[in-house]
Amino acid sequence: MKTLKINDVILRTISRIVVFIILTFGVYLFLSGHNTPGGGFIGGLVLASAIVLLYLSTDIETVQKSLPLDFKYVAAVGVLLATATGFGSILFGVPFMSQTFAYFDLPIFGVTELTTVTIFEAGVALTVVGVLVTIILSISEDGG
């Protein structure tokens, strides 16, 4: 009895393009979180969904070769980044988790506002990506 091979040509072709679109959208959501809806959590979720789409369209080994990250450590780095931002303000003598911002003149972007909240949000995004991909991977490696 021949087992039916699933024809996933459409999935693979589309996901080659769609992954980049989703990644761009994720980065946009992350960066616009300061003044409009968005932020670290939802940016991280969308970024994680892009990575999970990669896992779905190809198999785990291929993705592991191209993204040689252990996602548990990604999550740990994220939490460390977020708490270090809060802890760093202790080292400056201000209350815990104080944030500050300043305007810088960057070459391409012009006058931009850079804040320390973005570092905190980056930590949150990394944590979300790490946790989500770890969960999906651990369930998928277990079962058939």
Added chain:
Amino acid sequence: MNNLIVLPLIIPIMVGIILVFLRPYVKLQRAISLITMIGIAVVSIFTLNRIQTDGIIRLDFAGWQPPFGILFVADSFAMLLVLTASIVTAICLIHAFSSIGERHEKMYFYPFVLFLVAGVNGSFLTGDLFNLFVCFEVMLLASYVLITLGGTKPQLRESIKYVVINILASWFFLVALAYLYGTVGTLNMAHISERVAEAGQGPLLTTISILFLIVFSLKAGLLLFFWLPGSYSVPPTAVAALFGALLTKVGIYALFRTFTLIFYHDPLISQTLIGIMAGITLIVGCIGAIAFKDVRLIVSYNVVIAVGFILIGLAVGTETSIAGSIYYIIHDMIAKAMLFLLAGTMIYLTGKSKIDEMSGLIRNYPLFGWMFFLVTCSLAGIPPLSGFVGKILVGQGAIESGSYVLLTLAFLSSIVVLYSLLRIFLNTIFGETIISLEDEKPMKMGMIIPIVLLGIATISLGLGAEFLSGYVADAAHTLSNPSVYIDAVMGGDK
């Protein structure tokens, strides 16, 4: 230097994350986690002394003024509990070094213990109700992981029930928070207290207070303790000791804080209802402690009895009885940790868990046997050990306010505690020795040292009760007079 009081929350989290990266180096993990817990204990002693001189210490996160921002408020009650929690965790960690086993230590055991302690410390220190919810969840998530670490069938079975019940309790907490926010418009505990006092505790606020009572009773094990015996008898010894000593105390702390600071206007709820619940908890806990033969179940029902006794102190409501409850919480954290460690070590040494299958351990392990006798006397409240001061003060408060029913129940429960532990003692420690001297397992140093340390702690807590009385009196004074807390938080910068 107000940032000092956030250290008990943030240092365990950061160290726990660093330990995630050090996964294969077990000995390094052990050393770092023990040093962290001892460091937190030192910080809390320092902060406790500063509170006596400077008053309540308050840290506004990111500089946002209360009532708009999240804040940490360290009064004597919170710092005493943080100190005891750190010491108990450090000692349980010493036991875990020899009892958990390397396979589980490599599965991120120490990071999750540190996250648990971070959640517990955060719950004790916070001054904002939603932050209390978040710290509860941090603590609970770490406890879900710790209770299932190992993955044996009994663990999986009990942990499903434990997790589902705690998830429901968390959502009820959110419902209560939503209603409270809709009614008073703020989440800062001191500000809520001011607004509730202004508005008067009408029927709406009383209903909300009952909702909070249900949530915190589910966490503390007051009347709604049906999950407790199952969940505390399956995890490994050090984990069970941490749970028995720390987790219910966070629920008790939340009950004390809400019903002395926010909802103290209606004695029908804060005294009568809690008194009835505490009384029934005591009765059912006593029945449970006598009924079973499994050592872990007897010890879990002793946790229930202790919760009932502490809440009698709250229900009576005088400053003396609250001071007695505070003494008793500190004593109970130490003594219950010791009792759980003893029970777990007993099961490890004999391989059996029922008290009629073990006997005569006094000949094989004499120090162990006498430590069990010490904890029996301590929990029963025999002077000069630590349980005595708490029981006397609670009894005095009960006589002062005329709650003779609760007084009788409290003292009858002491007798039942003594009986249940003595039953274990006579059956397993005394009696005919059935394990011959060649067959006996050698007692690991790492298992008996933490038990001895906790024994020394309970003796010194009993003898040094006078030394602690300054701190405990200050804590009871803050709990009985909400205006002290409110002035420290809302009174502007110092």
Added chain:
Amino acid sequence: METLIIMLIGILVAVATYLILSRNIIRIILGTAVFSHAVHLLILTMGGLKQGNVPLLKEADAPYADALPQALILTAIVISFAVTAFILVLAYRTYQDVGTEDLDELRGAKNE
């Protein structure tokens, strides 16, 4: 508007209660997820619906919508996501090890 949402929350809580009281673990977890949605809607309703402008000082004038419930709901969603993920994996692991997802068979040790 609030009345309508409160009725919706009531329906969600009823559905969640029915699911939580069932024998199958997956249904219980679904019930907790539905209950969490009801609770998030409740927090949103408590902030007042359709009552103000965008809570940004330079973009609109007073009265502003209440910004705090939105932050509370975001935090609550994150926590509920983590907890639901954990209990789903736990239920899956229990099903693999114990072989059943019927809660009646997970009753407890026989000696009690």
